[in-house]
Amino acid sequence: MTEASREAAPASTRGRPAAGRPRRVTGRAPGEPHRIAYLFLLPGLVAYVVFTLFPVAQTVRLSFYDWDGITSKTWHGLGNYRELFDSTEIRAAFGHSVELILFYAVFSLAIGLFLTALMMHSHVRGLRFFRTVLFMPQTIATVVVAQAFTWIYDPSGPLDAFLRSVGARSFAKVWLGDFTWALPAVGLIGTWISFGLVLILLLAGAQRIPQELYEAARVDGAGFVREFFAVTLPGIRNELLVAATLTTITALRNFDIVYNTTSGGPAGKTEVPSWLMFHDAFEIHRVGLAAAIATVLTAVISLVALGISRFYTEARQ
Amino acid sequence: MNNRRWRPCGLSLVVVAVVAAVAAGAGRANTSASGANSAAQNPFAHYGNITLNVWSADNQDPGPKPVIVALANSFHKRYPNVTVKLKFYGLTDYLKIIQLGLNSGSAPDVAEGNQGYGTDSLLVKAKLIRPLDAYVKQYHWNKYFPPGAMAQFRWTADGQTYGKGPVWGVAQFGQSTGIFYNRTALKKYGFDPAKMPTTFAGFDKLLAQLRPKVPSSQPLAVIGDKSGYESMHSFGLVQGAFLPASAVRNWIFHAPGASYDTPANIKALTLYQQWFKKGYFGNDYNAVDENDAAAAFAKGKGVFYLGGNWQAQVIHAGLGANVGFMNMPPGASGKYVAVGATSLPLHISAKSKYPDVAAKFIDWQIAGPQSARLMYAQNQVPAILGAPAPPKGNPYMASLGKGWQQLVKDNGLTLFPDWSADTMFQFLGAQLQELMAGRKDAASMAKAVQSNWEAFDKRIHKK
Numbered sequence: 001m002t003e004a005s006r007e008a009a010p011a012s013t014r015g016r017p018a019a020g021r022p023r024r025v026t027g028r029a030p031g032e033p034h035r036i037a038y039l040f041l042l043p044g045l046v047a048y049v050v051f052t053l054f055p056v057a058q059t060v061r062l063s064f065y066d067w068d069g070i071t072s073k074t075w076h077g078l079g080n081y082r083e084l085f086d087s088t089e090i091r092a093a094f095g096h097s098v099e100l101i102l103f104y105a106v107f108s109l110a111i112g113l114f115l116t117a118l119m120m121h122s123h124v125r126g127l128r129f130f131r132t133v134l135f136m137p138q139t140i141a142t143v144v145v146a147q148a149f150t151w152i153y154d155p156s157g158p159l160d161a162f163l164r165s166v167g168a169r170s171f172a173k174v175w176l177g178d179f180t181w182a183l184p185a186v187g188l189i190g191t192w193i194s195f196g197l198v199l200i201l202l203l204a205g206a207q208r209i210p211q212e213l214y215e216a217a218r219v220d221g222a223g224f225v226r227e228f229f230a231v232t233l234p235g236i237r238n239e240l241l242v243a244a245t246l247t248t249i250t251a252l253r254n255f256d257i258v259y260n261t262t263s264g265g266p267a268g269k270t271e272v273p274s275w276l277m278f279h280d281a282f283e284i285h286r287v288g289l290a291a292a293i294a295t296v297l298t299a300v301i302s303l304v305a306l307g308i309s310r311f312y313t314e315a316r317q
Numbered sequence: 318m319n320n321r322r323w324r325p326c327g328l329s330l331v332v333v334a335v336v337a338a339v340a341a342g343a344g345r346a347n348t349s350a351s352g353a354n355s356a357a358q359n360p361f362a363h364y365g366n367i368t369l370n371v372w373s374a375d376n377q378d379p380g381p382k383p384v385i386v387a388l389a390n391s392f393h394k395r396y397p398n399v400t401v402k403l404k405f406y407g408l409t410d411y412l413k414i415i416q417l418g419l420n421s422g423s424a425p426d427v428a429e430g431n432q433g434y435g436t437d438s439l440l441v442k443a444k445l446i447r448p449l450d451a452y453v454k455q456y457h458w459n460k461y462f463p464p465g466a467m468a469q470f471r472w473t474a475d476g477q478t479y480g481k482g483p484v485w486g487v488a489q490f491g492q493s494t495g496i497f498y499n500r501t502a503l504k505k506y507g508f509d510p511a512k513m514p515t516t517f518a519g520f521d522k523l524l525a526q527l528r529p530k531v532p533s534s535q536p537l538a539v540i541g542d543k544s545g546y547e548s549m550h551s552f553g554l555v556q557g558a559f560l561p562a563s564a565v566r567n568w569i570f571h572a573p574g575a576s577y578d579t580p581a582n583i584k585a586l587t588l589y590q591q592w593f594k595k596g597y598f599g600n601d602y603n604a605v606d607e608n609d610a611a612a613a614f615a616k617g618k619g620v621f622y623l624g625g626n627w628q629a630q631v632i633h634a635g636l637g638a639n640v641g642f643m644n645m646p647p648g649a650s651g652k653y654v655a656v657g658a659t660s661l662p663l664h665i666s667a668k669s670k671y672p673d674v675a676a677k678f679i680d681w682q683i684a685g686p687q688s689a690r691l692m693y694a695q696n697q698v699p700a701i702l703g704a705p706a707p708p709k710g711n712p713y714m715a716s717l718g719k720g721w722q723q724l725v726k727d728n729g730l731t732l733f734p735d736w737s738a739d740t741m742f743q744f745l746g747a748q749l750q751e752l753m754a755g756r757k758d759a760a761s762m763a764k765a766v767q768s769n770w771e772a773f774d775k776r777i778h779k780k
Contacts, residue, residue, distance in 0.1 A: 070420050070443040155601040177543065177603025179754055265545055266603045266754070267747040282413040284739040285439055 056298070063291035069281070073288075080292035090293065093271045094300070096183055097252050100272065103187025104194050104251030105244055111191070112198030112243065116236070117228040120206050120214070131203065135196040142193070146260030149189045150176065153261075176262050182270050189257050194250065198243045205239030206232055241312045245305050252301050273297045359396050361674050368400045369674055370425040372418065374411035374661055379630050381490055381660065384691045385682065392681045399674055408661075412436055419445040419666055426669040427678055429661035430486060432469045433569070433736025434479065434773070437662065441485055442476025446664040448483035452676040458487050461684060461701035462659075465728050468570070469736075470662050477777050479736075480570035486662030489683040490627075491698035491721040493657025493730060494550045495644045496520075497614065497622040497632055506530040506620065510641060517558035517648040521588075524597050527620060536599025538592075539619035541610030542753070543603060545746025549734050551598075551623040552589050552749060553656030557729065558648025559585040565731035571774055578760075578767040586752060586759035593753045603750065615640075625657075626717050630696045633713060642716045644723055654729040657721070659700040738773035745769075 066076040084090050115134070119127065137145065151157050153175035160172035175185040209231060217227045233240075255274035258264060264271035264279070273293050281290035361367075371389070375381035382405060389401040404425070406414070412431055416439055419428060430437045430446070440446045453459055459467065473482035500510040506527055514520045524537060531537050542548045556565070560581040568575040592598065605613070611628035613619075615635025622632065632640050644653050663682065665675040682688060689704040693714055698721045707714045724730050735742035748766050751757040757765075 068439055068443070070416055070439060070445070153604075155604055174601050174604040177601070179756065263544060264743075265543065265747070265750065267545070267750040267756075268743075279743065283743075284435065285416070286739075 059291045059294050059298075061291075062288055063295045065288045065291075067287040068285040069287045070285075076288055080289045081296075083289060084292050084296060089268060089271065090273070090276060092268065093273050093276050096270060097254070097272050099183060100187050100190060100254055101248055101251040103184070104190040104254070105247040107187075107191040108194035108198045108247055109240070109244060111195045112202050113233075113240075115195075115199050116202040116206050117224070117232055119203065120209075120232050121224050121227060131200060135200050137193045137196045138200075142256040143260050145189060145193060146257050149185075149192075150261050153185055177266050179266055179269055182262055182266060186257060186261055186270050189261070190251060190254065193257075194247045198247060201239045201243045202236050205236035209235035237312065237315075241309060245308050248304055248308065249301055252297065252304065359398065361396055361399060361671070361677070364398065364671060364674070366398050366400070367671060367674070368402050369427065369671065369678060370402050370404070370423075371678070372404045372406065372411075372415070372425040372428040374406050374408040374429050374431075375490070376405040376407055377627070377630075379634075379695055380627070381695065381697055384489075384688070384695055384697060387691050388682050388685055388688055389678075391685065391687055392678055395681075396674070396677075399678075401678065416440060416443065416445065419668075424666045424668045426666055426671060426675045428664055428666060429488075430664050431661055432658060433733065434777070435736065435739045435742060437472060437485065437664075438476045438479070438739075440476075440664065441472045441474065444667055446485055447667045447669075447672060448474075448485055449487070449665065449676065450483050452679075453484050453487075456676065456680045456684075458484070458680075458683075461703070462487065463702065463725070463728075465566075466659065466700075466725070466730070468566070469658055469732055478571075480566075480572075486664040487679060487683055488659035488662045489688065489700055490660035490692065491657070491700040491725075492625060492627050492660055493644075493698075493721050493724050494553060494623070494625045494655045495642055495720050496554070497624070497628075498641045498643070499614070499617070499620055499636060500639045500641055502617070502620040513641075513643060514646055516646050520646055524592070525595070528595060528597060531620060533596065534599075536602070536619045537597045538621040538623050539610050539614040540598055540602050540623055541605040541607040542746075542750065543606040543609075545750050546735060546742055547607045547610070547624070547746075548749040548753060549745060550625060550656050552586070553654075553731055553734070554623055554645040555589045555592070556582065556585040557645060557654025557731065559588075560654075561650065561652070562654045562727075562729045562731045565734060568770070569732050569734060569737040571737070571777075576767055577770060578763040583759045583763050586763060590752050590755065590759060594755065598753075602753075626698060626720065629713070629717055633696060638713075640713065642713065642720060644720045647727075652727040652729055653723045654727070654731060655724055656733060657724055657730040658732045738770055740769060740773055 062073075063080055064076060064078070065073040066079065067073040118124075119130075124130065152159050154160075155172070155174050159175070163169065163172040173181060175181050178185075213231050213235070214227065217231050222230060253274050254272050255278065258270055258272050258275050259278070262270045264275050274297065277290045277293045277297070279290075280286045280293065373382075373385055375385060386403060389403055393399060393401055411429075412435070415428060415430065415436065418424060419440065420443065424445075428446075430440050449458075462470075467484060468480040470484045470486050470488075471480055471482050472478065472485055498510060498513065503510045507530065508523070508527065514523050528537050538551075540547060540551050553565075560579070564575070564579075564581075568577060599619070602610070607624065607628070608631070611622060611624065611631050612635070614622040615632045617636075622628070626642070629642065645655055647653050663679045665672050665679070669675050683699075684701055684704075689699045690708075692699050693707050693711070696714055696717065698718050700721075702725070707718045735745055738744075745766055748757070748762050752759065752762045
């Protein structure tokens with residue numbers, strides 16, 4: 001992530017040449033003791049340690065114990081981790097998360113990119129309006145979204161009614177209760193939520209691309225596709241990185257949508273690590289095991305985020 | 318969210334109503350006698366003005382909640398220095414907070430728990446609630462609950478062995494499962510609702526006869542199974558025709574030799590799976606939860622609803638006099654068996670400063686001078702033996718009461734199978750869903766359930 005933020009910095013100042021690194025370096029008052037800076041950092045640091053680092057460390061510590069949340073803990077060594085890696089249920093949950101990345105990140109990035117390309121290629125009237133409408137899913141509470149989709153997917157809901165009305169009766173099904181379709185159905189909700197955010201990020205980046213570049217490309221005879229790969233895509237690389245990281249993390253830590261639509265069902269087919277973590281800690285009182293899942297999930301998310309930023313750094317070079 | 322699913326088994330019953338009436342009558346006489354006395358005879362007067370905090374997850378209204386509220390008010394009237402402060406929660410939320418609530422500095426004096434290894438086991442183990450044996454004696458609670466029924470409230474002090482040891486709570490409502498039937502629908506499909514089958518085989522045959530007559534878009538029997546646990550109720554109705562209730566209870570209590578993987582149980586699971594293959598339950602049950610399913614039945618969907626009597630009021634609100642209730646007719650044993658138990662047990666916090674007031678409050682709830690009457694008014698079944706008979710002129714309430722009594726008399730309440738392990742609510746529900754969908758056969762499903770049970774057994778007995 002550090003690399004990511006370092007990369008992102010110049011991007012955000014693009015087009016404003018005055019704000020560069022050199023100024024920052026020389027901008028310090030002469031003779032001012034540098035160490036005082038740490039004092040100013042202290043409040044933030046304390047808050048970070050108390051509210052972020054300490055709970056994380058505490059969770060890692062708990063993952064080595066067997067604890068019901070109330071009575072005294074007993075040391076359990078790597079027992080929780082062994083159980084985690086042995087459990088087909090927990091492994092399946094991580095597998096479901098990977099599948100959700102496809103919906104939360106890949107699909108929404110694809111849609112976002114396509115719409116960005118479209119909007120940059122031709123002048124869209126009322127861009128602001130579309131932007132607002134397309135961003136809406138991000139602003140609605142996920143519980144509300146989940147309820148709405150539960151209704152849409154209901155056997156007596158509009159989706160099945162539509163399928164039946166166009167003669168696709170055999171495609172109508174109990175979406176959220178179907179062993180095969182429940183996970184994709186949940187994933188599509190994620191796509192719907194994510195693509196608005198992706199679009200806004202990408203559009204913001206694309207709008208900073210100097211118009212002259214598009215004009216030059218067109219003069220050179222570039223079509224829609226060419227223009228996208230030659231101008232738009234390189235111009236929004238950093239935004240793409242941010243969007244990919246955010247949506248992937250959202251996919252991996254998905255809890256609210258699953259909890260409010262399927263609660264992991266049918267028969268565990270939509271269980272994801274966050275949901276299991278909640279279930280283990282609060283429903284069956286196995287805090288140690290839940291902490292182990294949390295630790296592994298945090299590690300996985302960090303690695304994936306790091307991997308994405310690496311991938312982009314290398315792609316740039 | 319009334320997943321009473323796991324609710325307890327109650328036992329009570331009004332079993333031999335007459336005998337019981339006599340016994341209870343005696344107990345109650347005391348209460349009313351003291352009620353007639355002046356406040357000077359208030360045994361709790363020395364506490365001065367106190368507040369009794371009570372937490373409950375019986376929040377259905379209409380249903381149990383108004384009963385509890387009315388009894389709390391009459392308790393205050395009888396003991397004016399005691400103010401009862403009630404707090405209601407939805408069950409699934411409640412079960413996540415109750416152990417923390419009882420462990421906190423502001424623990425309630427009286428709090429409902431939940432039978433089984435999921436909740437009560439921990440409350441006992443963590444010493445958050447107190448054993449009630451002294452009050453069982455003082456208030457003669459053992460007359461209200463036959464030994465089989467009392468077992469659901471017993472734990473050894475380490476919270477590991479279920480069904481034995483001190484009593485830690487008692488409860489007021491009887492909750493059992495059975496068959497709700499829509500009289501109008503039965504008549505429409507050419508069956509006289511006055512001639513409901515009296516054997517399990519007869520009911521199985523009736524389902525087969527009716528299925529072709531009911532449009533294929535409709536289920537014949539409505540269930541909800543979105544959360545998975547609901548199928549434990551309808552399966553229990555089939556299971557009861559093949560094995561005695563004690564087999565299921567022993568399994569819940571982790572008695573030596575108990576197993577899910579037995580030939581009789583596999584037979585029951587196989588038949589249950591066939592009911593799905595034959596389309597008796599339609600195809601949308603995985604998308605509908607218990608409450609929605611009961612509400613849909615109340616609006617005329619299907620012919621039968623297989624589920625708990627805690628939905629009685631909801632169903633009645635929709636179907637009125639067209640709804641009937643009966644237990645699943647018995648199998649070869651001739652005995653009634655079904656999933657059922659009492660409602661959530663009322664516990665006394667280990668931190669309560671007024672345990673004697675709390676115990677009196679619990680007694681007031683389960684057998685107070687007005688409790689049975691108030692319960693009947695909400696179509697709730699009193700759990701205790703010897704409760705007064707339901708009022709005449711309410712045949713529906715009478716059938717609900719009779720259902721509970723038959724089960725108690727035959728010792729046929731299996732309790733709720735998910736009590737057998739903290740994982741079972743989730744696991745057994747998921748396994749039943751696999752079975753229903755035809756993704757697993759009965760034998761391999763039974764084996765998987767048993768190995769989950771054994772893993773839990775090892776976990777609790779290792780310590």
